[in-house]
Amino acid sequence: MNIAVAIDTVPQDALPSASEAGPAPKRIVVAYGFWIFLLSDIVMFAALFASYAVLVRSTAGGPTGVQLFNQTTVAIETACLLVSSYTCGLMSLAINSRNRLGTYLGALVTFALGAAFLTLELREFADMIARGATPQRSAFLSAFFTLVGCHGLHVTLGLIWLVVMMVQVAVMGFVASVQRRLLCFSLFWHALDIVWVGVFTVVYLMGVSP
């Protein structure tokens, strides 16, 4: 394996094929570190998924998933988040080319789609609560609100982060530190969509299939 060979057998300054001696570029290291953080975040979501799976049948005589979930809403939410992931990718391309307009445009569309997702989700929660399907009603609902709410909270924080990043681009331009942070943001945003794939499959689709 590449890493093992590099660390164990070959002294740093004698690396024949390395394009540069010494540690990897900051960009690579930062991305790796943030990736490890994202994986830990996904482990946390896994615990919430596991809790949901255990409690999904504990409806305590209250409403079940079949009675509460609207697949059309979920489909639109999924589309919003998926396309926002795509536009985030396009934004990354613009950042790499130091294309300011492209970056702002990509960020704007990504934000709009993320905000649309959140609006739909909040409306869904409000609707459920109005119908008496509160988090306190049953273990199933507690698990549902915790899992889906936690994901929604991540999306909210992501949107705030995106706004902050656009301010940084406006003020500082495409300096190396800003580019690294934008790289971390896109990793975060894509990871959120990956978690959502799990959410809509396990919670909504498995919840309503006959």
Next chain:
Amino acid sequence: MDASAPSEFLVYTIGLFVAVLLTATSFWTANTTLLWPGGVFLGLAVLAIAQMGIHLVFFLHITSGPESTNNALALAFGVLTVFVVVAGTMWIMADMNESMMMPSGAPMSMRMQH
């Protein structure tokens, strides 16, 4: 930015297209009567994992290339942890549930639940 093989724009676009396809298939799978119901659960799980893979490769650029070795290894460890957490939780909770299910009001039998 090297222009070898597909352009980066194309990579993202292909990823989106395949992800949309998998999502649509998932929704169809959950709602159709054409499939044997016992297989729907597994089908949805497979489609979800496939779509996560598409996201990882096309959006997050976690490939089998030498640049992503560290990231791929970290991912493998993450997946292992997720598997242990989810499978372990479900196994333990199912086992505990089973241990709680004593027939109430039935004549005391000498059968031991294991």
